[in-house]
Amino acid sequence: MSLPHVLKPLDAALDATDRSEAMAAAWEAFAVAEQVADAVAFEEGGDExxxxxxxxxxxAGRSLLPLPGSGRPVDVVPRPSPGADGxxxxxxxxxxxxxxxxxxxxGPGMGEEGRAVVREAAGKAAVAADALLATRER
Structure with missing residues (x-):
């Protein structure tokens, strides 16, 4: 598995020690995943x-996170390659x-309510990952 070149900086930012930077990267990654899911929804033979x-x-995961303070949206170009490997x-x-x-x-510095929201967003990422993979498994 190799991330498309355009996503490598986003993937690296998820490991940032700065909490706001990591959450901004997660927000953008959710946006990318939504673009990809929309793109494959109407493919022949896929599970819409x-x-x-x-x-x-x-x-839903993106809506739980704060809007990034900086950066630009990541466009997924070209479409994912065919099959589950794509x-x-x-x-x-x-x-x-x-x-x-x-x-x-x-991590430190976050109240219980904030932790619960971030954990909920993490759960949405898991659901999205499982569903995205299943779109091309049948």
Whole structure:
């Protein structure tokens, strides 16, 4: 699995020690995952219901996080390559989002309510990853 070149800085930012930087990267990664899910929703032979679940979970996860203070949206160009292998980089990115958000929630300086919201967003990343992978498994 290799992330498309345009996503490598985003993937690296998920490991930032600065909580706001990691959450901004997660916000952008959710946006990318939603774009990908939307793109594959109408593919012949794909599972459009799973694509819809992936898109909705990504949008829900993004809505739980604060809007990034800087940066620009990441456009996914070109479309993911065919087959489940084409979606593997995006599934892996969502798994990284889940892990990064769980780490943020476990870190210092956040109240219980904030931790609960970040953990919920991490759960949305897991749901989106599973659903995105399932869109091309049948």
């Amino acid at each position: 219901l799973q694509a819809l679940v992936a898109a909705q979970a990504s949008a 979606l593997a980089p995006y599934v892996e990115l969502l798994r990284h989002v889940q892990a990064a958000l769980e780490q943020v929630a476990a």
